[in-house]
Amino acid sequence: MARKSGSHSEITGPRIRHAALSLFAQHGYAAVSMRQIAAEVGVQAGAIYLYVTDKQALLFELMEAHMDDLLAAWAAVPKPKDPAALLRTFTDFHIAYHLDRPDQVFVAYMELRNLTPENFAAIEAKRRAYEAELEAILGAGTDGTFDVADTRVTAMALIAMLTGITGWYRTDGRLDAARLQEIYWQLTRKMVLPEPVTA
Amino acid sequence: MARKSGSHSEITGPRIRHAALSLFAQHGYAAVSMRQIAAEVGVQAGAIYLYVTDKQALLFELMEAHMDDLLAAWAAVPKPKDPAALLRTFTDFHIAYHLDRPDQVFVAYMELRNLTPENFAAIEAKRRAYEAELEAILGAGTDGTFDVADTRVTAMALIAMLTGITGWYRTDGRLDAARLQEIYWQLTRKMVLPEPVTA
């Protein structure tokens, strides 16, 4: 696996980021050494610094790339007009996106403490922008489509509920992604749609 | 603050655990050194080893104590017979307990990766026991009290939703604990109780 020496660059930069992401997700940023990352890629520790300024920048770039991808992916999704349909579009998107990228999601949620204050602020702003998307969907339904007492709290409750899937979901388990999307939509629907009037 | 020297033990052991918990919650287990913990307590690094075998044992003891406390506290709560009332008892308990111990909760959820395999298995078993409590409550209501398609998934969804509060709640914010308990009960109630028959 490990190259002997003298190889040309090819895609060493991306491979470093991929290895770092995987190791950070498994063991945590602080517990992973630059030497471990280099070994995973098959280069020596010193070579990493040709592609990354330092360890902190490596973490930040991974988290920023994830947040940017997330926001861009959601922006690219066609949005139905109907608030309830739009909400289902969001829950389906959130589940599918997060299940497809467990390492990115895990690092983005777990390593906030290890960012410098400036880097933390940048990531936090992007996270808030994403939360604001859901809040806006719920807020647009206060005409009677939704029955939501507190838009902000409900948005946070929904995101926590949906993101929590990544903590226990196993791809070889009894549920596939489509079934999960259906179950969580039923939970979401009951949570925010008005209850039918009793007979 | 820092003692000069020659002081007697008093409560140095508990103070070490308290300082470690606080620092682990802030910066993460791997990022915190034994010297930092010692400095917080006001002793030298070497003194810690009179009370703790090593850093891993320190982490494990903190997490085990938290899980044991959690299970014992729930066991001590009076349980109403009615499934819906019991569910509300659980959600109120979970919110109050978690809001009162943000550091313990944070460490218990974030540092699982840093446990040895044996220690991880021990903590995971206790966590599963707690999740099973909620699953049993939901399962006991399948006579018609609850409308739950998948007991296990719904239990995980509820726990993630409730625990997520600790990620954004600020004690100086606009919501107090009682208001949160009320909001989250409404969300929970709508999620799992059957919808009234339409007129």
Place this chain on the structure above:
DNA sequence: GTCTATAGATGGATAGAC
């Protein structure tokens, strides 16, 4: 019971050969 001192290992990051 706490201190100082230190062993022994490992970390991030850099310099210079190839």
Place this chain on the structure above:
DNA sequence: GTCTATCCATCTATAGAC
């Protein structure tokens, strides 16, 4: 572009004085 070698800081844990 990658490697080897290394600097220097820091870490966990222990030994022994007080």
